[in-house]
Amino acid sequence: MPELPEVETLRRALAQELEGRTLNALKIYEPRLLQNASEQTLQRALVGRRLRAVKRRAKFLLFDFGENTVILHLRMTGWLTLSPIENPRFVFEFTGNKTLYFHDTRRLATLHLVPSAHAHELPPLAALGIEPFQPSYTFKNFRALLQTDQEIKRLLLDQRKIAGIGNIYACEALFASKIHPRRPAMSLSRSEARRLFAQIEKVLAQAIAKQGTSVRTYRGLTGEPGGFQNFLKVYDRAGEPCVRCRTPIVRIEQGGRGTYFCPQCQS
Ligand SMILES: [Zn+2]
Incomplete structure (x- = not known):
């Protein structure tokens, strides 16, 4: 998607x-x-x-x-x-x-x-949450959203809380932040939350610079694929070695969606 x-x-x-x-x-x-x-x-x-x-x-x-x-x-x-x-x-x-x-x-x-x-x-925009790169995306607002026992990966996909992130960039931002996708959101320390808050925008900005990610069907307006699939560190890489520690990347299911992460360096 x-x-x-x-x-x-x-x-x-x-x-x-x-x-x-x-x-x-x-x-x-x-x-x-x-x-x-x-x-x-x-x-x-x-x-x-x-x-x-x-x-x-x-x-x-x-x-x-x-x-x-x-x-x-x-x-x-x-x-x-x-x-x-x-x-x-x-x-x-x-x-x-x-x-x-x-x-x-x-x-x-x-x-x-x-x-x-x-x-x-009005629908469909009225219910959307804070959005990276917009004035609403402040650390204060972000931290307030984490006060729940929902798993952090699933929270990142909830468009009513943070809008714009999907499965690929949720996996990549959690890897970049070294946070395990199953962690309850409220268990993140202040410094972990800071890291994730910053890495979300960093990963999205890198992907925009590469014209997005084409892993399944996505194509640009003139049919050209994006380029960020060549820079993915965990998404769609189950069994391949982690770029940081060589541990094989693992795929699990969360809320019916595949989550990819490194069991060694994400805790
Ligand atoms: Zn690793």
Whole structure:
């Protein structure tokens, strides 16, 4: 699933290609995508409008058309491209011969239409927690979230607490911080919490710099893979030696998700 770095990489490419262009037409081919507006409502609200900005909140892409904003969550397999594809789930035609196609094999993606002025107070954004690189991401706020006996790895995936982190970067940030993924969040010392707080942003920033991670399906706007999969230290490396201590990396299940960690240097 695309996480913050992959969605940010897409956002930057989309902004460069589409910002300032007017939407000439839109067609929805997958009605299950639509959460709160019909195709007709979308057409009435958006066709003829200029795309002011492409923004991001956590793993959500926001297409700001002035009065209204389209909020897209790619979920497992959603992917955007400017090249024609078979079976698109939606097509947005912009001025300047730019057409945006949405591909989604698993059909789990979601699309909301919201008034731009209240985008952050309404579903699906309203319930999101603090976000790395945003003013809300302070050590004080982070530390307050840790006052629970929930396992730290599972807490990092809870979008209502910290938004934007998924399985890959939760595993990598815990490895970088030398913290065992099963530790109850409240058991972290102040210095461990400090380390994790900093490593989350460090790992995400490194991944953004490499245009994200492509381990399964993620591709950039023009089909190119990200580059951070070559720098993963634990994720998807079960049985391979730890880069720090050579102990084989272990995979366990937490809340139905695979967790990768080094049993020697994460405690
Ligand atoms: Zn190790």
